[in-house]
Amino acid sequence: xxxxxxxxxxxxxxxxxxxxxxxxxxxxxxxxxxxxxxxxxxxxxxxxxxxxxxxxxxxxxxxxxxxxxxxxxxxxxxxxxxxxxxxxxxxxxxxxxxxxxxxxxxxxxxxxxxxxxxxxxxxxxxxxxxxxxxxxxxxxxxxxxxxxxxxxxxxxxxxxxxxxxxxxxxxxxxxxxxxxxxxxxxxxxxxxxxxxxxxxxxxxxxxxxxxxxxxxxxxxxxxxxxxxxxxxxxxxxxxxxxxxxxxxxxxxxxx
Amino acid sequence: xxxxxxxxxxxxxxxxxxxxxxxxxxxxxxxxxxxxxxxxxxxxxxxxxxxxxxxxxxxxxxxxxxxxxxxxxxxxxxxxxxxxxxxxxxxxxxxxxxxxxxxxxxxxxxxxxxxxxxxxxxxxxxxxxxxxxxxxxxxxxxxxxxxxxxxxxxxxxxxxxxxxxxxxxxxxxxxxxxxxxxxxxxxxxxxxxxxxxxxxxxxxxxxxxxxxxxxxxxxxxxxxxxxxxxxxxxxxxxxxxxxxxxxxxxxxxxxxxxxxxxxxxxxxxxxxxxxxxxxxxxxxxxxxxxxxxxxxxxxxxxxxxxxxxxxxxxxxxxxxxxxxxxxxxxxxxxxxxxxxxxxxxxxxxxxxxxxxxxxxxxxxxxxxxxxxxxxxxxxxxxxxxxxxxxxxxxxxxxxxxxxxxxxxxxxxxxxxxxxxxxxxxxxxxxxxxxxxxxxxxxxxxxxxxxxxxxxxxxxxxxxxxxxxxxxxxxxxxxxxxxxxxxxxxxxxxxxxxxxxxxxxxxxxxxxxxxxxxxxxxxxxxxxxxxxxxxxxxxxxxxxxxxxxxxxxxxxxxxxxxxxxxxxxxxxxxxxxxxxxxxxxxxxxxxxxxxxxxxxxxxxxxxxxxxxxxxxxxxxxxxxxxxxxxxxxxxxxx
Numbered sequence: 001x002x003x004x005x006x007x008x009x010x011x012x013x014x015x016x017x018x019x020x021x022x023x024x025x026x027x028x029x030x031x032x033x034x035x036x037x038x039x040x041x042x043x044x045x046x047x048x049x050x051x052x053x054x055x056x057x058x059x060x061x062x063x064x065x066x067x068x069x070x071x072x073x074x075x076x077x078x079x080x081x082x083x084x085x086x087x088x089x090x091x092x093x094x095x096x097x098x099x100x101x102x103x104x105x106x107x108x109x110x111x112x113x114x115x116x117x118x119x120x121x122x123x124x125x126x127x128x129x130x131x132x133x134x135x136x137x138x139x140x141x142x143x144x145x146x147x148x149x150x151x152x153x154x155x156x157x158x159x160x161x162x163x164x165x166x167x168x169x170x171x172x173x174x175x176x177x178x179x180x181x182x183x184x185x186x187x188x189x190x191x192x193x194x195x196x197x198x199x200x201x202x203x204x205x206x207x208x209x210x211x212x213x214x215x216x217x218x219x220x221x222x223x224x225x226x227x228x229x230x231x232x233x234x235x236x237x238x239x240x241x242x243x244x245x246x247x248x249x250x251x252x253x254x255x
Numbered sequence: 256x257x258x259x260x261x262x263x264x265x266x267x268x269x270x271x272x273x274x275x276x277x278x279x280x281x282x283x284x285x286x287x288x289x290x291x292x293x294x295x296x297x298x299x300x301x302x303x304x305x306x307x308x309x310x311x312x313x314x315x316x317x318x319x320x321x322x323x324x325x326x327x328x329x330x331x332x333x334x335x336x337x338x339x340x341x342x343x344x345x346x347x348x349x350x351x352x353x354x355x356x357x358x359x360x361x362x363x364x365x366x367x368x369x370x371x372x373x374x375x376x377x378x379x380x381x382x383x384x385x386x387x388x389x390x391x392x393x394x395x396x397x398x399x400x401x402x403x404x405x406x407x408x409x410x411x412x413x414x415x416x417x418x419x420x421x422x423x424x425x426x427x428x429x430x431x432x433x434x435x436x437x438x439x440x441x442x443x444x445x446x447x448x449x450x451x452x453x454x455x456x457x458x459x460x461x462x463x464x465x466x467x468x469x470x471x472x473x474x475x476x477x478x479x480x481x482x483x484x485x486x487x488x489x490x491x492x493x494x495x496x497x498x499x500x501x502x503x504x505x506x507x508x509x510x511x512x513x514x515x516x517x518x519x520x521x522x523x524x525x526x527x528x529x530x531x532x533x534x535x536x537x538x539x540x541x542x543x544x545x546x547x548x549x550x551x552x553x554x555x556x557x558x559x560x561x562x563x564x565x566x567x568x569x570x571x572x573x574x575x576x577x578x579x580x581x582x583x584x585x586x587x588x589x590x591x592x593x594x595x596x597x598x599x600x601x602x603x604x605x606x607x608x609x610x611x612x613x614x615x616x617x618x619x620x621x622x623x624x625x626x627x628x629x630x631x632x633x634x635x636x637x638x639x640x641x642x643x644x645x646x647x648x649x650x651x652x653x654x655x656x657x658x659x660x661x662x663x664x665x666x667x668x669x670x671x672x673x674x675x676x677x678x679x680x681x682x683x684x685x686x687x688x689x690x691x692x693x694x695x696x697x698x699x700x701x702x703x704x705x706x707x708x709x710x711x712x713x714x715x716x717x718x719x720x721x722x723x724x725x726x727x728x729x730x731x732x733x734x735x736x737x738x739x740x741x742x743x744x745x746x747x748x749x750x751x752x753x754x755x756x757x758x759x760x761x762x763x764x765x766x767x768x769x770x771x772x773x774x775x776x777x778x779x780x781x782x783x784x785x786x787x788x789x790x791x792x793x794x795x796x797x798x799x800x801x802x803x804x805x806x807x808x809x810x811x812x813x814x815x816x817x818x819x820x821x822x823x824x825x826x827x828x829x830x831x832x833x834x835x836x837x838x839x840x841x842x843x844x845x846x847x848x849x850x851x852x853x854x855x856x857x858x859x860x861x862x863x864x865x866x867x868x869x870x871x872x873x874x875x876x877x878x879x880x881x882x883x884x885x886x887x888x889x890x891x892x
Contacts, residue, residue, distance in 0.1 A: 034529055048754055052750060054798055065536075066330055066635065070329075084638070091639070120804070127323070127324070130426075135385070137431060138381070138385050140381055142384070143380040146382075147396045150394065150395025160414060163388050164416065
């Protein structure tokens with residue numbers, strides 16, 4: 001329990017009316033902030049106040065508010081998803097701030113995620129990466145008994161570590177090159193570590209890397225910024241595996 | 256309203272197989288001529304899209320999210336049930352069927368539940384094959400855990416993120432079909448109406464959430480996979496965008512709505528901390544495998560929980576239900592917590608919680624084992640409450656979580672409107688009056704992966720279809736009605752925000768129609784809800800325009816539907832003068848305070864039929880008969 005009483009902050013936030021409109025930072029005071037409030041609940045209060053005064057509330061996205069859907073994504077005081085380590089911004093609580101703080105809030109800024117309005121961006125490029133090979137081609141009803149394929153526990157655990165990605169796009173935003181290597185590496189690793197993913201690994205690595213280029217994502221230069229901001233602590237080692245899979249695919253591709 | 260459940264003849268074990276044989280088929284080369292519209296991309300929607308796409312139908316998937324992977328199935332934590340009996344502990348299809356019917360307090364349709372139990376095993380096979388990283392044992396085979404309401408371990412899991420992994424599995428199968436060209440994604444579209452032509456569901460009206468445009472889409476069948484309505488309570492474990500609007504639009508077009516009052520209040524949620532709260536966070540009930548639930552024996556005991564000695568703790572679930580202990584079903588665990596809190600024994604500063612204590616499990620198994628199994632839940636608890644659950648007992652309290660009620664469907668999962676199907680949580684489903692843990696994921700995937708391909712095909716093969724296109728008057732009339740409603744909303748220019756009015760509604764629903772309901776409280780709610788509705792249309796504040804990315808407008812449209820729907824919810828609760836599962840009427844309980852069913856008068860699904868604006872809905876009944884499972888008082892003692 002936090003001992004701090006309710007307090008006031010100033011929110012400096014990016015306002016942009018539409019994809020083609022110019023944007024600017026605007027400051028709003030927020031009073032009576034409880035330390036037990038989540039950061040997004042503080043924005044809810046600000047938005048309700050704006051609505052009551054006839055102003056347009058700030059557009060931002062969030063849904064589950066428990067850190068799993070990947071909808072939310074803000075840059076808070078320069079930190080992707082805010083100051084807490086390995087956390088989504090919906091899990092950030094106001095106890096991390098104090099009276100009088102000026103909090104800067106910006107959208108994801110990367111050319112592959114264009115701003116739609118205020119803090120909301122278009123991340124559909126990530127869906128297109130998955131459509132380029134992030135799946136196993138087994139039709140419904142075709143599978144044999146699940147226990148007929150054994151998977152080494154450690155491999156299963158490592159696959160799960162990679163599969164934990166929530167598709168929020170933080171890794172792309174934090175990367176100085178705007179690369180989607182961690183996102184793609186996580187999916188390629190998850191499926192490469194499981195025997196079920198084996199038959200399509202060549203096709204998958206080639207397809208997904210080509211899609212990254214097509215969408216305009218950059219390349220990896222080992223900055224590790226992606227790993228640092230990933231809410232699910234997906235490791236950069238997955239990028240190394242992506243590179244190995246890609247190299248192997250280039251050497252062994254049958255078509 | 257004619258309610259024909261279309262339950263196939265023959266012995267229960269053979270019904271599904273013989274029905275699949277009897278259903279007509281569509282020739283592979285004809286399938287691409289059929290357009291199937293799927294609304295919602297959660298487990299039911301994504302899996303239906305994948306399996307129908309694989310068959311070769313022309314599928315369109317609508318989601319209000321920016322990406323189909325955001326659907327709220329993603330948040331399910333604990334697991335998915337199947338009758339594999341891998342642990343050799345006596346499980347079987349029959350036992351899963353039995354547990355589900357009993358768990359639902361004998362208010363589900365036997366034939367549907369049996370089919371669900373049968374399909375459960377195929378789901379695990381398929382999901383493992385498409386790369387879902389299930390938890391495994393050192394031998395490499397799949398691992399199981401126990402869940403409430405069962406004495407066998409039949410729950411498959413991916414750490415505490417099973418819903419996420421299953422949804423991503425279904426999503427990846429669907430994205431494969433997007434790449435193959437059979438499935439088209441239409442994200443950021445909210446369905447606002449079902450379009451009926453010649454008595455058949457032939458399309459939908461949707462609002463493009465980015466441009467505000469009202470769009471029309473035509474097809475041969477419409478599948479509503481739009482989830483549940485627990486957000487009628489404002490505070491629930493649901494995501495912010497979960498709503499009743501699609502189901503409500505279908506109801507207003509003539510689809511029967513069954514058992515709206517059947518709501519699941521989940522026992523293990525993080526208690527609320529203040530007025531600002533926008534949602535309640537659930538922690539998987541799997542925590543009850545190792546956590547022990549207790550309150551102080553003394554009223555208003557202000558000591559820190561670790562300072563309260565063993566003898567002064569009341570492990571009330573273990574005391575009241577020695578056979579199932581902390582693993583009683585959700586409705587029972589929730590009500591037991593409410594009972595001790597209402598009696599003044601609640602824990603923590605607010606007194607509105609009970610303890611969930613891992614001390615003994617950590618001593619027995621070691622902190623590492625506990626961390627392996629539930630680490631992410633302890634992290635989540637810490638982030639929200641600033642408390643360390645390994646060191647101090649967690650505080651939990653029940654919260655609305657899942658809705659067993661929904662659109663009435665027959666054995667084919669078709670509503671009372673031909674061509675309009677409802678799947679997953681959106682239908683009134685197989686869970687009766689209470690859903691057992693790890694059964695929602697099972698049902699969503701059973702409906703989408705394995706039932707839809709047969710029954711939707713059967714409908715398409717036997718139906719007669721005239722042309723239907725967005726230019727038809729049925730479509731333009733629907734679009735005009737929606738536009739008119741939006742204009743009305745924008746014209747109010749009032750002072751109360753959609754959230755404020757939603758919270759007002761939620762307060763009434765929680766206090767008067769929540770965990771305990773009485774004739775008095777429900778009648779109070781019947782009076783208050785129309786007042787909120789009136790205030791809404793006089794005083795709602797929505798800024799911006801109709802033709803824009805306008806979140807307050809989206810929210811206001813949902814709240815308007817929740818208010819209308821809540822009246823039906825409360826009427827249903829009032830009409831059902833018995834207690835069963837999650838529906839607890841204070842007037843109908845045993846001497847020990849357990850729910851008392853009234854099988855003579857209420858062994859039916861209550862199916863409500865729309866009668867027009869301002870007129871009370873009409874009650875129809877589908878009688879439920881139990882030939883295979885003996886109805887008994889549901890005891891977990």
